[in-house]
Amino acid sequence: xxxxxxxxxxxxxxxxxxxxxxxxxxxxxxxxxxxxxxxxxxxxxxxxxxxxxxxxxxxxxxxxxxxxxxxxxxxxxxx
Numbered sequence: 001x002x003x004x005x006x007x008x009x010x011x012x013x014x015x016x017x018x019x020x021x022x023x024x025x026x027x028x029x030x031x032x033x034x035x036x037x038x039x040x041x042x043x044x045x046x047x048x049x050x051x052x053x054x055x056x057x058x059x060x061x062x063x064x065x066x067x068x069x070x071x072x073x074x075x076x077x078x079x
Contacts, residue, residue, distance in 0.1 A: 009035035010053050 004013040008029040020036070021028045038049035 005030045007032040007035060009039075011057060 005019045014032045
């Protein structure tokens with residue numbers, strides 16, 4: 001995944017071409033164009049983007065927890 005960078009705004013990996021570096025109080029961080037454009041919109045658009053991104057993060061966390069749980073169940077079934 002060398003061509004992919006982690007977006008600290010939406011917490012996903014994106015192709016390098018879709019990313020740019022932004023200075024934050026913690027130093028430079030990579031952000032995707034989608035999150036930058038969403039931040040420049042109106043308050044309603046930013047809130048909608050935030051709700052959408054929150055739902056994406058919740059779904060990803062559930063999938064990860066489900067995989068982990070299934071893995072634990074499989075280990076218990078082994079002798």
